[in-house]
Structure formats: C-alpha cells, structure tokens
Amino acid sequence: MSPDMMLNLILKSLGQTLQMVAAAGVIGSLIGLPIGIFLATSGRGELFPAPTINRIVGLIINAARSTPFIILVVAIIPFTRLITGTSIGTYAAIVPLTIATIPFFARLVEAAIREIDKGLIEAARAMGATPAQIVFKVLLAEARPSLMAALTMTMVSLIGYSAMVGAVGGGGLGDLGIRYGYQRFMPDMMLAVVVVLIVLVQLVQSAGDALARRFDKRNRKN
C-alpha cells in the first residue's frame, strides 16, 4: 500500500473518529450534566430532596456503567435503528457512544459538585437564593474547573470507546488499526494509527487542562 493511500485512509478515519467523539461528547455531556446535578443535589436534606428517585437514577447509572461497551453497542441496536434509521455506520455508532457517555459524565459531574464547600450553599441560602440560583450562580460556577477536567476525561475515554464501534461499521481510527494493522498484518499502519491516537489524546488533554486552569481561581498567589 502506498503512503498516499495510507494517509488517505488515516485522514478519513480520523474524520470519523472526530465526528463520533464530538457528537457523542457534546450530546452525552449535555444530557449527563443535569443528571449529574440532580444526583448531587437530590439526597436527603439537600437542595431538591428526592432520595428515592436519587437512588433509582443512581442504580440505572451504575447498571449502564457496568455494562461492557461492546455489549452495549450490540444490545441497543434496535434503539439505534429507531433513532438513526440504521444500525451500521458512523452516525449509528454515535448512539451507543452517547449512551455510554451520559452515565460516565453524570458521575463525574456529581463528584465535581459534591466537592464544593457546603458553606457556599449555606451562604447563598442566607442571601435568599432560590435552589435554581444556587445551582447556576454557585454550584456550576464554582465547579467549572472540575467540570472542565471531567469533560476532558470524558472525551479521552470516548476516543478509546470509539475504537470498538468498528463492530457496527462505525469506522474511525481504532477500526482502521484493527482491520489493516491487525487483520491485514500491516504493522506500519498499526503504528501510524497508534501515533495519531496518542497525538489526538494529548491535544484534547492539553486543551482541557488549559481551560481548567483558566477557570480555576482557587490557588492564585499574590
């Protein structure tokens, strides 16, 4: 295979990976965020007390998180078909990736919000803040650095997950590495794919860290 062909394949797969990761990351995080907020604020005696629903949502999240991703991909094929009209291809792969992102990100959001000093919530209540104001003006504002880190971690995990959606013809870099590098014995292709993935993860991590640092005003010194 000529280097040009390899490059074309890699670029095409990179495009698919970026498409899947971006779409699943954005949609999954947008759905995961409110669920995470709910988990962190609906315990007994908290802002929106609903301990029973909290426990049920927690159980569902745990169940989703303990299902191996490759099984999830196959198990939800009917659902995927319902949403996208097909069960194979890059668009179809976005569905299981999104479903996997939601509980992952929700738990990270929950942890980020629980980390916030309870004194801040009390101070806001003492100012006459409504629960919604506390969420938006205090919790989300204060958790911004942690939320940025959570988003980064989610994106990096998604890049890893996306390697598995080759099983439903999702394409992407991981799929390329398996089909050409492994099944066709092309170690150079395998190496190229791995290097591109490493660079991609590095870029995502650095960008996420930089943003988190920008938001973090906690450790500034005079």
Place this chain on the structure above:
Amino acid sequence: MTIQHAATHVAPSAQPGGTGQGAPSSTPMVSFEGVTKRFGGTGGQPAFTALDGIDFTVAHGAITGIIGRSGAGKSTLIRLVNGLEKPTSGKVIVDGTEVGGLPESSLRDLRRQIGMIFQHFNLLSSRTAFDNVALPLEIAGVDAKTIKAKVGPLLDLVGLGDKAGSYPSELSGGQKQRVGIARALATDPKLLLSDEATSALDPETTQSILELLKRINAELGLTVLLITHEMEVVKTIATDVAVIDRGLIVESGKVFDVYASPKHDTTWTLLASSLALPEWLRTGIKHSPSVGDRALVRLVFFGETAFQPLTGRLVAELGSDVNILAGGIEEIGGKPFGSLVVSYSADPAVIERANRFYAETGLSTEVLGYVA
C-alpha cells in the same frame, strides 16, 4: 459614603456603651419565645436536643453577643433567625415576623433583609471581590447598573476599594472577611448575623474586623447578632450578651453587668481567658477552710468602686495580712473594670471585718475558696 439604610431608627438606650438601665425599644429586632430544637430522633436513635427552651430578645440597634462553648447550641440558634434551621417548637420573631411560619418565598425575602458573615468567609472562589459582593444583589434581581453603583462604595466602606478585581485566593483572611461583610451589607439589611466571624483570624486581624463591625453598627444603625466562643469578642464590641450552655441561655444582660458579676459557671469559664487564676493558685483551692488557712477572695472593681482607693483601705482595715496574688484592669463596655485576687486569714474575726468593709464600700467580692 452614600449607603442608604432602612434601619436608621436606633433606640438611644441600645447605643454601644449604653448604661444598661435603658428600656429596650418597643419591639425587639429578634425575639426567641420558648424555642427548642431537636435533631434526629428517627429510626430508634435518641434525639439530640440542641436548644432547650430559649427565651431571649435582641434590641434594635444593639450589638448582641451569644457566647458559649462549642456544642452549646449557638450555631443552631443563629441559624433559626434567618430560617436556615426551623425550630422544633416555640417562635422566632424577626422585626415582627415569625420566621418559622413563613413559606419558602417569603423566607427568601426576609433573608435578603438579614446579612450573614461566616467563620470561613464562604466566598465564591470563582468570583472577584467585586462579584462576590454583587452576588446577593444579582440574586435579588437588581439590575447591573445599580449593582455597579452599589458595590464600589461597599468595598470602600470595608477598606478594600483597591481590591475589587482580586480573587479570594489573592486576599488575606482579614480581607476575605471584609469582602464577606461588604457582601452581607449589599442588600441593605436591618440585621447582621455573625457566625464566629473572627474565629479563623489572628488576634490583630480580629481587632480590626471587630472595629469595622462596631463602625458599621454605629454608622448604619444596623443591629448585630453575633455568636462566638471568645469572651474577648463580646467584650470588645457587644453591648448585650447572652451566655448559652447545653441549649439554654444561662445568663444574659448588658455586657458590663454580666462581665462584672458573672453568675453561671459557664460564664466564669468563658471569662477565664482574662480573669483566670494562675495555675499554681487554682490547683490548691479548697471549698472549706481548716485552721490556719487563708481565704482566697476576688475583688471586682467597676462603676464607682473602680475610682476609689479601696485596696489600700482594705489593707489598713485588715492589717498587713492582705496578700495580692493576681489581678488586672481592663475596659468593658467603655468603662474601667478591675479584678484583684487577694488572700487573708480565714480566721472568723478577720472574715467578719472584711465583710463589714465590703458592705460599707459596696465592693463586689467573691470567695473563691481557701488555700493553706
């Protein structure tokens, strides 16, 4: 300084340094009526009684200190005032409104009229000093232009006019508490609650923060209710004090009166920081005298007795037998206040002469015990 303020009608009797005999203004700013608060008690666990029948009032314009050891119930007490906690029984009334009976939305309106400052400041790390002070105004739905006009003068008031753009992590503890105070004043409250506001600060910073609170009380006519475990804090700024112990107010009144003649053990313990007996003296005290023992007596000087040469006369009255062991003079509520621990023979004849002298001169005394 152009801070508008609602509660400018300060009752003269409640001014700092008031003499203690003035009647409180018609309705108190805060009153507790038979307030109890229990926590837990479900699922077979025994309930914990934090407050056990509190009757107590806070006068308009006064600086009232509630002092107690940790676990005495003072944090719970102050949180009942702005409804962060609900009483199990009894009433908490703030400026004529019963807090416990308010629906959540009215409670939020009330809280906007009550500022609160905290031991650990509770500033948002993601907001600058300016934006922290702006927060309660944003919450109250005040428009950006008004907020801008309001926050600057508030930061000036607390002496942080040049720190508007600093984040809390760039400020010292004292500066953070100043931001906290400015924030608490943002909505023009009529009442300021202070929850151990100086406990995390060093003594020097504590003094400057207390000075600031005192100034705000005087200039804005703001009623201040503070809780603390430090007698020093009460002594420095409060006009009135209540001593709380195991959920009960065991003693209350004007700071000067309580300080000058403490009645309850807890008060004594809390006073110990400034009136403590030296360790060597405390360990040898007995409750009843044996032959040849000496009586250990605390003489308390305040009001008129503070200005008379009574110690000299006591020595003359009892002979050269009087031994001065410990003592000091301080200022409480703007008046001199002294305490002297002396010992003299526990011989009944001497005791009688001494008692007669105290009766004639009006000197306050307390027999601490007897030493060999």
